[in-house]
Amino acid sequence: MRRIDALAVAGALVVAAAVVLAVAAPALAPGDPIKNALLERLTPPTWAREHPLGTDTLGRDVASRLLHGARVSLVVGFSAVLVAGVLGVALGLISGWYRGWIDDVLMRLGDVQLAFPVLVLAVAVLAVLGASLLNLIVVLGTTGWITYARIVRGEVLTLRERDFVAAARALGANDGWIVRRHLLPNVLPPITVVATFSVARTIIAEASLSFLGLGIPAPEPSWGAMLDEGRNYITTGWWLALFPGLAILLLVLGINLVGDWLRDVLDPRLERGV
């Protein structure tokens, strides 16, 4: 347990550092993340202050682009999970509390959606809607609701038969009160755990979509798009493909470590070790 706590602290520190760096990106970045400087193109990383992680094919400072790219990853990761979480919890509460036809409709809808690999569906929808920050959040947010809805529905189905709910109802509490005071507090712990891991997965999904050219449009920096660029210069500029990937790995690892810890603390019933 001690060892896991240390790992969790390390993970939390990584996530906190990423947030601080992203927020302070304009102040910290050694160069302009967008302006071209063709004379300095493909400068390898050096210990010098100017381009510590080298420059890309248009002479832009890689470190500066990484710092600004962190904003995209974090904003998309957290907002998409928030959208999915709110949507999923609300629909799961409705499904589990009211049951009946609305429960059937929602759950069958979820079955259909689970038949699509998320990335395939996201690619298809973004191909139609066009690539933008908002569309990324909408697509990644609306494809994630079913996981939350299923968990919440399952919890509510057992909670609604419990004595404290019956007691509340006997005392004249209305549905809104019961949902807010008795159901929501009980479903939040498992939801928090799932949401944490979802942020990690969503950040990878965003990077994947950006890598495929379906993320925020160029020249705005995002880690996935930087990797796409780096892939084409693998023989002449190894640093272009190395650093954005390391950034993703570090951030996602940090979030996963926090998630592991949250699972131990908040929801001992969930299986450990995966």
Add this chain to the structure above:
Amino acid sequence: MPAFLLRRLLHAVFVTWGVVTVVFFLVRLTGDPTLFLVDQSATQAEIAHTRALLGLDRPLAVQYADFLVAAAHGDFGVSIRDKRPAMRMVLEHFWPATVELAAAALLLSTVLAVPLGVISATHRGRAADHASRLASLFLQSMPSFWLGIMLILIFAVVLGGLLPAYGIGTWRHLVLPAVALAAAPLAQNVRLVRAGMLEVLGQDYVRTARAKGLGERRVVYRHALRNAALPVITVAGLSLGFMLSGALIIETVFAWPGMGRLIVQAVPGRDFPVIQAGVFVFALVFVVINVVVDILYTVADPRVRLR
């Protein structure tokens, strides 16, 4: 069993119908698909002509009914770029390229996961177990396409072309993309096999086997592993789904001429018939895998009653 199969099939048919419906409305999300299908310079008359030609001037319900009938016959229209039937193009890329890659990755991620998971479980809490936990944490936090790029950097560039970086043909072309695709599912599978083994190793019949004086190897591999097969099947099914998603991006990294790359390449040209047919095939394969996994459960463990 037959009643279960029937119900499962009905469910699959329902989900497939839902998938076709989603695919139908996908292109209509932004309004009139004609605008995607004609040239930028097309006149109003030309647009109206194309619209009538495609039957898009008819009521939505009629279009939907026609689409259902056509989809049932595997007709998803003609590729805008290649002027060939979209479904045929998708299937040509699905078989053998995508199937070959997915099969190699599936083999890699399940076959390796069994011994690694067993070792983790039998060495619970010791160095090997911790190492495996840390390794799987890393592999699961790593974007598969970045792993692919790094494998190319190491094996094709730094080591001077030890393995080819892209293309298809020999088994050597298959190694890097299959490893990149298998890494994350392998990490997850090892953890699941470990969890399954830990549960089984605590059972009475394992204690009995040990009490009989059987060797530890025989206890683990003959008595325990056989009963830990259930999670392995789930795992294989889950991984296959993951690999279909992963194929989209790994095929792009390694220029592997499969269905995922076909869809990705159809995006900039807004080749919607190909995208629709591809998304449909992906979803259909997903549905079929789920049914097969359910059936395999009963074969692996007669205690599982199918309802």
